[in-house]
Amino acid sequence: MIWAVVRYLAYLPVNLLFVGLAYLLSPLLAALSLLTEPRLPGILQWFSTLDSDLDGGISQRVKGYRVGLSGWGLWWQRTCWICRNPAHGWQSELLGMPAPGRIIVRQFSDTPKNQWYVMETAKGVRFFCWKRDQPLFGGFYLKLWFGWVNKAYDGRNHHYAFQIGPKRA
Structure with missing residues (x-):
């Protein structure tokens, strides 16, 4: 069990880096998603969740996420989703x-x-x-x-x- 704790602590700096990048890049990633639709291309999806797209708040019935938004409203909702689930893809694929x-x-x-x-x-x-x-x-x-x-x-x-x-x- 001690090795699990050591591994966890060794991964912590990389995890914090990816989470920080997800927060910083969230406005740009959400803007890109307006062109690519709710799923980001390639490994960029790793900045959000793998089990859902950037409209996951709607399908998961998270309070405050709404259907039918476009433009700035949709951009903001997707930015918030990335910040709510920062780097989950990295945490799963690379550190999981x-x-x-x-x-x-x-x-x-x-x-x-x-x-x-x-x-x-x-x-x-x-x-x-x-x-x-x-x-x-x-x-x-x-x-x-x-x-x-x-x-x-x-x-x-x-x-x-x-x-x-x-x-x-």
Whole structure:
């Protein structure tokens, strides 16, 4: 398990670089998407999500994402989607752990808001996931996700996770 933590910490600087680039490039990537439609071409899609296009907020029924926008409204909505899911493609394809044959070695969950997983790839490489929603005040939580997400959203890889941020209940 110690090697999973070492690997996680070694990937952290690269992850922060990709996430920072996603935030910086989000307005340009969203503008490009107005020409290419909701999916960015090639590896540029890695700046967003692999399991959805840039209109994913609509299909996933995320509050505030609307159908039928065009022009500046559509550009802004897609910019927001990239910033909501920065570099998920990089986190999956480059930093992720393969999903096929993965087993859960240990699982702990005292509540749905506190989960710990130790998983193993088909080749025996261990990795972990820790998710916690820490209550704050007024229905807000501090969302903490570290390790590799326990669900392979794209069906191929468990993406690298480093999320710290507010969440509304």
